[in-house]
Amino acid sequence: MTAGPASDADVTRWTASLGLDGLVDLHVHFLPKSVMDKVWAYFDRAPEHYGTEWPVFYRTEEKERLETLRSLGVKQFAPLVYPHKPGMAEWLTSWAGEFADQVPEAVRTGTFFPEPSAASSVDAALRAGARCFKAHVQIGRYDPRDELLTPVWGALADAGVPVVVHCGHGPLRGDFTGLQVFGEVLAKHPDLTAVLAHAAMPEFTTAFELMDRYPRVHIDTTMVGVPFVAKMSPLPPDWTARLAGVADRVVLGTDFPNIPYSYATQLQAIAGWAADDRLGEPFLRAVLHDTPARLLKA
16 A cells, blocks of 8 residues: 655655546635635634644745646646635635636636525525535534525425535534534435535444435545544544545635644545555555546536
């Protein structure tokens, strides 16, 4: 089994050793500068929120961040946007569309919030070619079961467009986080292509149970298994055994640029899982490229 990349400078060599011409990252964040500045200001106060420092590793200008992804061999990525209050979702979706028009590697994405315009906004985004959506239940502090979102979940399920949902309790418990809550959404929309962000940490076992129940539920690797979260959200003992049963529904996600460690660190964690004989290089190729590319219809 090939070891993970030693550093960011080693990522493209390592990717090529797997027979891949690049990576597809389903969980990346690009936001309007005013919003990104506020996100970074929040992380500056991480000791107040999380009890630990959270230095943003790639805190650079947008152009430099794009060049960093290119230097890492990221051939395609989903620039995820998310609102924290009413009246933001349409603006962010519009911004994300303009961003994707200007950046060849970026797919068109969208987002939503439980408000009267949600259904029409998502419909417009789908017609405009959005290939991925983001729902941040924790930051948005909304109930994903809100009736204003019922037509949204239904439209996304019918379209087969993935929605990356941050619904787990990590890193902080929210008013409506928890897979018991989002599980009710899946019960009403069993065909929804939902990607559980951060593998729904720390509820890893429940995430696998939902994957067993709903064949279109996926998990992403964002911050999963890296040393930074090892104490907060340790992986269960049967982690790789459970991965083996859903190897084609695990997708690369990194949270770039808002991570407190290098991009290579996430790839090292994934490579460690692949050391299990039940996974191996086929699993790596699926996670790092084939499955996210399939979801994004690359």
